[in-house]
Amino acid sequence: MLLCDIGNTHFHFWSNGKVTHLLPRSLHRRMFNEEIYYISVNPENEKILTKTFKTTYDLESIIDLPTEYMGLGVDRKAACLCVRDGVIIDAGTAITVDVMSGGRHQGGYILPGFNEMIGAYGRISPLLVGGINFTYEPKELPLNTKDSITYGMLKSIILTIQNTIGSKKAYFTGGDGKYLAKFFAQAIYDETMVFRGMRISIERALEKRRRAQSVQELEEAPMDLDWE
Amino acid sequence: MLLCDIGNTHFHFWSNGKVTHLLPRSLHRRMFNEEIYYISVNPENEKILTKTFKTTYDLESIIDLPTEYMGLGVDRKAACLCVRDGVIIDAGTAITVDVMSGGRHQGGYILPGFNEMIGAYGRISPLLVGGINFTYEPKELPLNTKDSITYGMLKSIILTIQNTIGSKKAYFTGGDGKYLAKFFAQAIYDETMVFRGMRISIERALEKRRRAQSVQELEEAPMDLDWE
Numbered sequence: 001m002l003l004c005d006i007g008n009t010h011f012h013f014w015s016n017g018k019v020t021h022l023l024p025r026s027l028h029r030r031m032f033n034e035e036i037y038y039i040s041v042n043p044e045n046e047k048i049l050t051k052t053f054k055t056t057y058d059l060e061s062i063i064d065l066p067t068e069y070m071g072l073g074v075d076r077k078a079a080c081l082c083v084r085d086g087v088i089i090d091a092g093t094a095i096t097v098d099v100m101s102g103g104r105h106q107g108g109y110i111l112p113g114f115n116e117m118i119g120a121y122g123r124i125s126p127l128l129v130g131g132i133n134f135t136y137e138p139k140e141l142p143l144n145t146k147d148s149i150t151y152g153m154l155k156s157i158i159l160t161i162q163n164t165i166g167s168k169k170a171y172f173t174g175g176d177g178k179y180l181a182k183f184f185a186q187a188i189y190d191e192t193m194v195f196r197g198m199r200i201s202i203e204r205a206l207e208k209r210r211r212a213q214s215v216q217e218l219e220e221a222p223m224d225l226d227w228e
Numbered sequence: 229m230l231l232c233d234i235g236n237t238h239f240h241f242w243s244n245g246k247v248t249h250l251l252p253r254s255l256h257r258r259m260f261n262e263e264i265y266y267i268s269v270n271p272e273n274e275k276i277l278t279k280t281f282k283t284t285y286d287l288e289s290i291i292d293l294p295t296e297y298m299g300l301g302v303d304r305k306a307a308c309l310c311v312r313d314g315v316i317i318d319a320g321t322a323i324t325v326d327v328m329s330g331g332r333h334q335g336g337y338i339l340p341g342f343n344e345m346i347g348a349y350g351r352i353s354p355l356l357v358g359g360i361n362f363t364y365e366p367k368e369l370p371l372n373t374k375d376s377i378t379y380g381m382l383k384s385i386i387l388t389i390q391n392t393i394g395s396k397k398a399y400f401t402g403g404d405g406k407y408l409a410k411f412f413a414q415a416i417y418d419e420t421m422v423f424r425g426m427r428i429s430i431e432r433a434l435e436k437r438r439r440a441q442s443v444q445e446l447e448e449a450p451m452d453l454d455w456e
Contacts, residue, residue, distance in 0.1 A: 008353050042353065070372040071355075094352045097380075099369055107369025109379040110356065112348040120340040120348040124322045125236050125270065127299075128338065141327055141335025141392075144298040151337040152325075155391070156384035163387055164369075 001202075002032055004056075005075055005194045006040035006049060008093045010175070014195040021175065027052050039063060039074045039198060059198055062205040067105035072098075078197030079173055080105050086169035088193070089161055091176035097164055111160065114176050117153045134179070158183050229430075230260055232284075233303055233422045234268035234277060236321045238403070242423040249403065255280050267291060267302045267426060287426055290433040295333035300326075306425030307401055308333050314397035316421070317389055319404035325392055339388065342404050345381045362407070386411050 003014040011027060013020045024045055035055040040046035050056045065077040076096050079088050088098045091113060098108030112120065114132075122129040133146050138155045142148040157180070161170075165184065172181040173193040181187035190196070231242040239255060241248045252273055263283040268274035278284045293305040304324050307316050316326045319341060326336030340348065342360075350357040361374050366383045370376040385408070389398075393412065400409040401421040409415035418424070 041355075068371050069376075094349075094356070107371050107376075109370050109376040109383070110349070110373075111380040111384055112345065112352060116348040116352055117340065119351070120344040121322075121338070123347070124340060124344055127269075128322070142337050143296050143335050145338075148297075148335075148337040152339040152388070155337070156339060156388040159387040159391055160380070160384040163383070 001199075002034045002036050003195050003198050004036050004038035004049060005078075005198070006038055006042055006045045007075065008042045008045070010092075011045065011049065012194070014192060014198075017192070019191050019195070024048050029053065037198065037202065039078060039194075041073045041075055059201060062201045063197070064201065064204070065105050066103065067107075069105060069107055072105070072108070075194050076108065077105075078195075078201065079171075079193040081197035081200050082190075082193050083169075083171055086171055087161075087165045089170060089172045089177065089180065090174040090194070091172065091180045092174040095157065095161075095174075095176075095180075097161055099164065099168070111157055114153070117157075121149050121153070154183070229427075230262045230264050231423050231426050232264050232266035232277060233306075233426070234266055234270055234273045235303065236270045236273070238320075239273065239277065240422070242420060242426075245420070247419050247423070252276050257281070265426065265430065267306060267422075269301045269303055287429060290429045291425070292429065292432070293333050294331065295335075297333060297335055300333070300336070303422050304336065305333075306423075306429065307399075307421040309425035309428050310418075310421050311397075311399055314399055315389075315393050317398060317400045317402075317405065317408065318422070319400065319402040319408045323385065323389075323402075323404075323408075325389055327392065327396070339385055342381070345385075349377050349381070382411070 005012040011022045011024065013022065027048060029052055032053060035057065036053055037057050037059050038049060039059050060074050063074050063077045065080050076090065076098055079090055080098050080100050083100045084103045085101055088100065090096045093113045093116065095111040095113050096108060099106040118132050127145065128149055132153065133150045136147055136150045138151040142151045170184055170187045171193060172187055172189045173191060178189050181189040233240040239250045241250065255276060257280055260281060263285065264281055265285050265287050266277060267287050288302050291302050291305045293308050304318065304326055307318055308326050308328050311328045312331050313329055316328065318324045321341045321344065323339040323341050324336060327334040346360050355373065356377055360381065361378045364375055364378045366379040370379045398412055398415045399421065400415050400417045401419060406417050409417040
């Protein structure tokens with residue numbers, strides 16, 4: 001089965017447990033022959049996928065997460081479906097943070113991703129362009145510009161997520177998830193969370209169809225077999 | 229006396245305790261007749277000031293703050309000069325956070341300002357454009373996109389600054405300083421901090437000159453008046 005998670009920057013493909021990240025310009029008609037089951041948060045990129053490949057199926061309608069959140073992104077829903085209790089952090093173009101409790105989504109929020117934060121600094125002043133030091137640990141107060149940008153970016157993201165996690169379990173995914181997870185004790189990193197959520201949804205939809213078929217078979221059976 | 233603090237976006241003028249904020253395109257030759265004492269963090273805007281007005285003096289060389297920080301912005305130095313012990317938060321295009329202890333600068337860091345953060349969200353996805361709710365209090369977990377952006381932006385800024393403040397005193401300045409100060413108990417807001425620092429520096433420079441003159445006068449006096 002070939003799955004695709006269409007983000008704002010990349011197309012993420014899953015095939016037999018292997019994940020590939022592609023930019024829109026890298027997609028090519030002959031790349032895949034099989035049917036593609038996808039979810040998308042970006043209509044423009046979605047169009048690129050459906051025009052490039054012959055057979056594509058949007059899974060959005062079967063990604064079903066109990067929540068009161070209005071307009072929750074389908075990728076966030078999918079990732080949350082993998083967790084009964086805990087915090088799900090998807091660090092990509094945006095960093096989304098969602099809380100699950102007893103299998104119900106409790107709410108969540110959005111932070112700009114690392115690349116967007118770096119871009120924001122660069123737009124403030126030429127002095128703040130390209131100033132991130134990814135080996136830096138934001139502990140002591142910074143004493144130069146590069147560290148002061150890195151500290152600001154990392155500390156604000158880490159403290160906010162830590163405040164949400166508290167004593168809960170934390171599950172990281174997304175392109176920057178592995179790097180970000182390092183700052184948290186007991187963090188669990190899984191690159192495939194969104195895809196696992198898509199597969200859970202497919203299983204549930206198939207199970208539902210099987211049940212519906214069974215009921216239909218029962219209904220078509222002689223009356224004395226009505227078990228009600 | 230007319231003072232000017234040249235930022236990355238605005239020119240901030242101080243005259244007799246009154247502060248005016250102007251965009252570069254709003255500056256006009258006939259606006260001021262007097263001498264302008266300025267500091268600048270933006271060479272391009274500095275050029276606009278010195279070309280528009282006849283007599284301008286750069287105060288940078290007399291803004292003297294004890295620190296080990298390499299490349300600390302002159303506006304941050306000026307604001308820090310007003311505080312012996314405490315945290316100074318200047319919320320403008322960038323949000324700078326600096327710590328003073330016993331009259332010495334201990335270090336500091338930079339966060340993107342509100343406008344840059346809002347822009348960063350908008351660049352991630354059209355769904356996240358213009359989504360800030362400035363009356364929102366980031367307490368409960370958000371249940372819609374607008375609140376989830378506001379929560380992410382405010383909570384990340386507030387928690388980071390709170391982490392630095394601890395039990396110290398906090399002094400807020402800058403265009404968004406008044407709004408930001410509302411989230412902190414015992415916050416002190418002063419729009420004129422950078423200008424107060426400039427005036428402290430001028431006073432000190434004048435005092436130094438007076439002393440140098442006195443020494444010169446003493447040196448030129450008859451030998452029996454040498455008090456050493």
